[in-house]
Amino acid sequence: MTAAPSTPPQHRHPGSRRGVWTIVAIFVLGFAVLGGLYLSPKSHAPSAPGGITNGLPNPPIAGVLLDCRPYGASPQSITSAIRRLAESPDLLVLVDIESSLVPPVIEAFGMERSYHAELFQRSQASLASREKIGVCILSKHGLFEGTPMRIDRRSVGVETVMVVENRAMRVRCIALDDAPLPPSPAAHPKAWVGGATPVVLTAGRIGGKWIVDLNDGSTEGLTFLKRQDAPVGVAFSLGAEPAARDAAPTATRATAAPVIPNPGSAPVSAEPTSRPGPAPHRAE
Numbered sequence: 001m002t003a004a005p006s007t008p009p010q011h012r013h014p015g016s017r018r019g020v021w022t023i024v025a026i027f028v029l030g031f032a033v034l035g036g037l038y039l040s041p042k043s044h045a046p047s048a049p050g051g052i053t054n055g056l057p058n059p060p061i062a063g064v065l066l067d068c069r070p071y072g073a074s075p076q077s078i079t080s081a082i083r084r085l086a087e088s089p090d091l092l093v094l095v096d097i098e099s100s101l102v103p104p105v106i107e108a109f110g111m112e113r114s115y116h117a118e119l120f121q122r123s124q125a126s127l128a129s130r131e132k133i134g135v136c137i138l139s140k141h142g143l144f145e146g147t148p149m150r151i152d153r154r155s156v157g158v159e160t161v162m163v164v165e166n167r168a169m170r171v172r173c174i175a176l177d178d179a180p181l182p183p184s185p186a187a188h189p190k191a192w193v194g195g196a197t198p199v200v201l202t203a204g205r206i207g208g209k210w211i212v213d214l215n216d217g218s219t220e221g222l223t224f225l226k227r228q229d230a231p232v233g234v235a236f237s238l239g240a241e242p243a244a245r246d247a248a249p250t251a252t253r254a255t256a257a258p259v260i261p262n263p264g265s266a267p268v269s270a271e272p273t274s275r276p277g278p279a280p281h282r283a284e
Contacts, residue, residue, distance in 0.1 A: 044118075045116050045118040045119075045144065045145050045146040045147065045160075046116060046144050046145070047144060047145060048144040048145055048161045048163060048168060049142075049144075049163065051166060052163055052166045052167065052168045053166060053167055053168070054167070054168055054169065054198055054199060055167040055168070055169070055199060055240065056167065056169065056199055056221040056238065056239050056240040057141075057164035057165070057167055057169075057238060057239045057240065058164075058165070058167065058239055058240035059239055059240075060221075060237045060238060060239020060240070061090035061091055061141070061164060061237070061238055061239055062086045062088070062089045062090050062091070062225070062235065062236075062237060062238075063086075063089060063090065063091035063092070063093065063201075063203075063212075063235070063236050063237070063238050064082050064085050064086050064089045064091070064092050064093070064233065064234070064235050064236075065093045065095070065203045065204070065210070065212055065232075065233065065234045065236075066078070066081060066082060066085070066092070066093070066094055066095070066231075066232070066233045066234075067095050067096060067205070067210070067231045067232040067233065068094050068095060068096050068097040068101070069095075069096035069133075069231070070230075070231035071231070073098065073100075073101065075101045075104035075105060075108070076104075078094075078097070078101060078105055079104070079105055079108040079109070081231070081233060082105075082109070082233075084228070084233075085226050085228065085233050085234070085235040086225070086226070086235045088109070089109065089235070090139060090140045090141060090164075091137075091138070091139045091140075091141075091162065091171070091238070092105070092109070092111070092136075092137070092138040092139070093136075093137055093171070093173045093203040093204065094134075094135065094136045094137075094138070094173070095133070095135055095173065095175050095204050095205055096133045096134065096135075096175065097134045097135070097136055098134055099120055099134055102120055102134075102136055102138075105138065106138060109138070109140070110140060111138045111139060111140050114138075114139050114140065114141060114142050114143045115138060115143070116143070116146055118146030118147060118148075118158075118160075119136060119137050119138065119143060119146040119158060119160060120134060120135070120136045120158070121134075121135055121136075121148040121149075121155055121157065121158040122134055122135070122155060123135050123149075123155055123156050123157050123158075123174070123175040123176070124154050124155060124156065125156070125175045125176055125177045125178075125205070126177045126178045127154070127178060128178065132155075133175055135157050135158050135173045135174070135175050135204065136158065136173065137158055137159075137160050137171055137173050139162055139171075141162055141163060141164045142162065142163040142164075143160045143161070143162055143163075143171075144160065144161045144162075144163065145160060145161045146158060146159070146160040147159060147160070149172060149174060151176075151179060156174055156175065156176045156179075157172060157173050157174035157175060157176065157204060158172070158173050159171065159172040159173070169198075169199035169200065169201065170198065170199070170200045170201070171200075171201045171203075172200065172201065172202045172203070172204075173203060173204050174202060174203075174204035174205070174206055175204055175205050176204075176205070176206050176207070177205070177206075177207065177208055178207075179207075180206075180207070198215075199214070199215060199221075200214070200215055201213070201214055201222075201238065202214075203234075210232045210234070212224070212234055212236055214238075221238060221239055221240055222236060222237070222238055223236060223237040224236050224237075225237055
């Protein structure tokens with residue numbers, strides 16, 4: 001009888017064990033990163049402070065509305081265009097700007113302290129197109145409660161509460177081509193106190209027209225200073241008192257955009273005046 005051949009001993013390669021531990025380590029690391037993402041604090045827009053009243057800035061501030069698309073991906077071109085309208089603006093309403101261009105603009109005008117990520121949103125200006133364009137609000141003054149503006153869950157702009165000293169107002173930047181202007185938002189308990197009428201500035205492109213509008217038609221406290229048509233840009237003064245003309249010689253000579261009054265109101269001149277005009281100022 002012949003003996004059965006003996007089975008050779010099995011030798012485990014040390015490399016296979018290292019491979020198992022490597023895979024285990026990858027899974028552990030992945031779960032740790034995922035857990036960290038869930039546990040890390042989320043970015044939220046800051047809430048408006050207490051002790052403020054609803055009203056226009058006093059003294060007035062300088063604002064600029066700008067169509068950024070013609071300037072492409074050049075932040076220097078955008079900042080130069082803004083300075084041609086206002087050398088040192090307090091408020092910027094920017095339409096069709098890419099998110100990568102926002103930080104250089106913030107730095108150029110010293111608006112770092114008030115910026116938070118919710119102040120940049122993307123608007124679907126038309127349902128016929130899936131293109132979403134960037135809209136942004138920036139300021140040297142406090143900006144709170146930044147949030148997207150929506151119509152039936154569709155983002156059409158961005159809005160925020162701006163606080164100058166102890167006065168608060170809502171600022172809206174809209175890009176909307178195929179629907180009417182949304183009504184002014186209701187009073188926000190955190191922003192409006194003292195029972196005063198909410199102040200809402202709306203600026204942007206609506207129905208193919210460029211507008212700067214205060215409280216859906218009221219012009220008290222809104223004065224146009226300068227305009228350029230191509231590309232679109234508008235400089236304006238916003239406040240409880242008329243802007244001082246001797247502080248900005250270029251604004252003294254400038255004329256504002258033609259006025260588009262609300263339906264049923266009489267046309268008025270858009271020339272900067274020593275007191276707020278009686279009819280709505282809108283920049284087409």
